[in-house]
Amino acid sequence: MTDAAHGKTANRAGLRESVRQTSVMAYRVLLRIRRRPEELADVLIQPILFTLMFAYIFGGAISGDPVSYLPLLIPGILVQSVIMGSVSTGAGLRDDMDKGVFDRFRSLPIARAAPLAGASVANIVRYAIVVALTFAMGAVMGLRAEGGLIGILAAGLLVTAVAWCISWIFALIGVMVRSAAGVTGISMIILFPLTFLSNAFVPVDTLPPLLETVATVNPVSYLVTAVRELVNGAAITNDLWLSIAGAAVIVLIFAPLTVRAYMRKA
Amino acid sequence: MTEYAVEIDSLVKMFGDNRAVDGVTLRVPKGSIYGVLGPNGAGKTTTINILATLLKPDGGSAKVFGHDVRKEAHTVRRMIGVTGQYASVDESLSATENLIVFGMLLGLKRKKAAERAAELLEEFGLTDAANRPLSKFSGGMRRRLDIAASLIVVPALMFLDEPTTGLDPRTRAQMWDTIRTLAAKGSTVMLTTQYLDEADNLADRIAVIDRGKVIAEGTPDELKSSVGSSTLILAMESRDQSARAREIASDVLGVTPKITDAGHIVAPIAGAGAVTDLLIRFREAGLGVQTITIKKPTLDEVFMAITGKTSEDAAEGEP
Numbered sequence: 126m127t128d129a130a131h132g133k134t135a136n137r138a139g140l141r142e143s144v145r146q147t148s149v150m151a152y153r154v155l156l157r158i159r160r161r162p163e164e165l166a167d168v169l170i171q172p173i174l175f176t177l178m179f180a181y182i183f184g185g186a187i188s189g190d191p192v193s194y195l196p197l198l199i200p201g202i203l204v205q206s207v208i209m210g211s212v213s214t215g216a217g218l219r220d221d222m223d224k225g226v227f228d229r230f231r232s233l234p235i236a237r238a239a240p241l242a243g244a245s246v247a248n249i250v251r252y253a254i255v256v257a258l259t260f261a262m263g264a265v266m267g268l269r270a271e272g273g274l275i276g277i278l279a280a281g282l283l284v285t286a287v288a289w290c291i292s293w294i295f296a297l298i299g300v301m302v303r304s305a306a307g308v309t310g311i312s313m314i315i316l317f318p319l320t321f322l323s324n325a326f327v328p329v330d331t332l333p334p335l336l337e338t339v340a341t342v343n344p345v346s347y348l349v350t351a352v353r354e355l356v357n358g359a360a361i362t363n364d365l366w367l368s369i370a371g372a373a374v375i376v377l378i379f380a381p382l383t384v385r386a387y388m389r390k391a
Numbered sequence: 392m393t394e395y396a397v398e399i400d401s402l403v404k405m406f407g408d409n410r411a412v413d414g415v416t417l418r419v420p421k422g423s424i425y426g427v428l429g430p431n432g433a434g435k436t437t438t439i440n441i442l443a444t445l446l447k448p449d450g451g452s453a454k455v456f457g458h459d460v461r462k463e464a465h466t467v468r469r470m471i472g473v474t475g476q477y478a479s480v481d482e483s484l485s486a487t488e489n490l491i492v493f494g495m496l497l498g499l500k501r502k503k504a505a506e507r508a509a510e511l512l513e514e515f516g517l518t519d520a521a522n523r524p525l526s527k528f529s530g531g532m533r534r535r536l537d538i539a540a541s542l543i544v545v546p547a548l549m550f551l552d553e554p555t556t557g558l559d560p561r562t563r564a565q566m567w568d569t570i571r572t573l574a575a576k577g578s579t580v581m582l583t584t585q586y587l588d589e590a591d592n593l594a595d596r597i598a599v600i601d602r603g604k605v606i607a608e609g610t611p612d613e614l615k616s617s618v619g620s621s622t623l624i625l626a627m628e629s630r631d632q633s634a635r636a637r638e639i640a641s642d643v644l645g646v647t648p649k650i651t652d653a654g655h656i657v658a659p660i661a662g663a664g665a666v667t668d669l670l671i672r673f674r675e676a677g678l679g680v681q682t683i684t685i686k687k688p689t690l691d692e693v694f695m696a697i698t699g700k701t702s703e704d705a706a707e708g709e710p
Contacts, residue, residue: 136465142498149495156492157483160524229479229540232443234468235496 143236150243154217155250167213168251171206172259179326180266187327195268200280200352201325203259204345207284208320210251211292212312215299218244219308222300222390241300241387245292252288256281272359280355283365287348290372293379300386325349344371393457396421396548396579397442403450404437411437413603414451419581419596424574426594427583428690434603435583436476439550442581443473455548472541472549476556478533479540480525486512486536487521494543504543511539515569531562538569549573551582555589567593587690597690599697607697615688617696622686623648623660628679630654636678643669660685 138146158164179198184191221227221240230240260277263270270277294315299308322336323345329337340346351365397419404412412434419425427435440446441453444464453460455467473479480489487508494504512518515535520528528536534554541549551570555563570593574580584590590597591611599607599614607614623644627636633654640658641647644665648658660666663685673680 136463138465145498146496149492152495153481153484153488153492156488157481160483160485224482225475225477225479226481227479228445228475229473229493230496231445232468232471232473233493233496234465239496 138234138236138239143239143242146235146239147242147246150239151247152243154244154247158247158250164213165251165254168206168210168255169258171209172202172255173262175206176202176259176262176266183326187331192267195263195266196271196353196357197328198326199259199263199268200356201323201349203256203280203284204349204352205320205325206255206259207252207288208291208345209316210255211248211288212295212309212316213251214245214248214292215295215297215302215312216305216308217248218296218299219302219305223305237388238384241296241384245289245296248292249285249289252285253281256285271357272355276355276357276359279359280352283355283368284348284352287368287372290376293376293383297379297383297386300383300390319343319345323349344368347371393454394421395419395454396423396456397425397581398454398457399438399442399451400453401451402438402441402448402453404434404441404446405449410603412441412448415600415603415605416451417598417605417608419579421579422574422577423595424570424580424582424593426590426597427581427600428585428587428590428597428694429583429600430585433600435600436552438600439473439475439552439581439583443471443550444468445473470547472546473552474534474537474541474550474554475552478537480533480536482525485522485524486517486528489525489536490540490543493540497544499543507543511542515539531558534558534562534566538566542573545573545576545578548579548581551580553583553585556585587694591690599694601697607693611690614690614693617693621660621663622688622692623656623658623666624684624686625656626654626681626683627656628681632678635676636673639672639676639678640669643672659688 176198179202180191180194184194184198188194188197218241221244227240236242260268260270260281272280295308295312298311299305302308302311322339323343324340325345329340329346332340347364348368348371351362351368354360354362354364395418397417399415399417402412402415403410415434415438427438429435437446441448442455442460444460444467447461456470458466458470460467480486481492484492487505490508490511491501491504494507495501499507509518509521512521515538517532517536517539520532525533525536538551538554554570555566558566567589570580570582582593594611596610597608597614598605607617609617625636625640627633633650633656637648637650637656640656644658644660646658648656650656666683666685670680670683
């Protein structure tokens, strides 16, 4: 009777089934967020708190006054918050794999990678929240985006796409590491230097020579510059293409690695 | 098409140096309730997990309706339902949301999944708790939800790993009813248990497993008759008569009875008829009998007869 109910006898899920199952898994993650809104705390608080703090603490020193600092700061905050938001893909995955419900997923006739893909897709919602909040915060504080709505939308799309690509790094850590706290810990050790040793919050020419070099070659700087050019002038620059290419390389390396490591455990 | 729901041959699973499953061979006929009985650490759960495609075997073969669990795992998953010892539901969702998500994963449309969820919650008496967080659920409610989740599409083969462990007697009886109903509707049920009475009550056939090996297999009656058809328990009027009574019983019954700590004489007998001769000899010897009991053997005694230890002893011997 089960065979007939599923209408299939193939020994694996088809592509259409896999896509459907992935969207159900994403739906599940969103249901969970609705039940536990506190899981959104990081993406809700960080854009608001960091924008306020950085603007009023560093704004005067770097750009003369907080409002003049915003065109430099908002893209930086945006990139940092979105990338940090992408860590939760790994932490959430680890959390799930440790729970009883995961055994049920593994015993269901669904695509093996559906829980992984679902978590990855659902997190796009988190990136969108960060983008919306950061720009809203910027607008409230007096940011005048010269790039207009087009520039803002393009910048939002860019960081969302790049964050999704980067999330595969943390997904891999999530699959490999033993606890969710470990995932967050390891990810933060990578992220703090990576986001701060860049041009996200200060012009690089104010840095000591060694740091200036590091910040210049840091891939995060390319993304920040690309976002700045979009927000402050709707300009498409080489940094944009380099960011997209870099993100694509990350996906091409880390997505297969993650899926392989995941399948071995799933 | 095979006549068996499950065929396991010389199955082996190692955890490091420990042979958790050590050459298990068994057949589960279609449509039956099959009990896998054994103490903690005997290899019951490992065997079920291999059949449910959750673990890969290290040797031997396991087939579900003729499909190899390793090579045709996805096909096997289409035919089975699994409810483990620990609730495999999403703690962060409500009961309804859990059932809807699992239903949609099985290919039901959102609306159909919601209808099926409501039906199952009703059937398992969880309607009132449908939207409560699972953290407020009792162990019994969780187990019921877990089984409901396995029945969204009624599986041809249902694995239940210790379905009543930790449940109160009333919930346990409900669980037995659920299992019988499932089998009555045509599903094959394979369940593990540490409780001998549970296997005796529910199962059509039983495999007794100890230390990764099947040590006995058959219907409950076959297993019982393997230790003698009945057990005689005698309490003499005074304890100092026990030794003399045992000599006489040994002479009459042809087996040497045991004397328990309480001074009771316990012996396997072929039938109640033998007792008449024994009582006559007691009267001739001037021995008085206080109580006399003839019992059909329990699976506890079966376990004792096969392994030389009680099920509790065996359970304590394992981690």
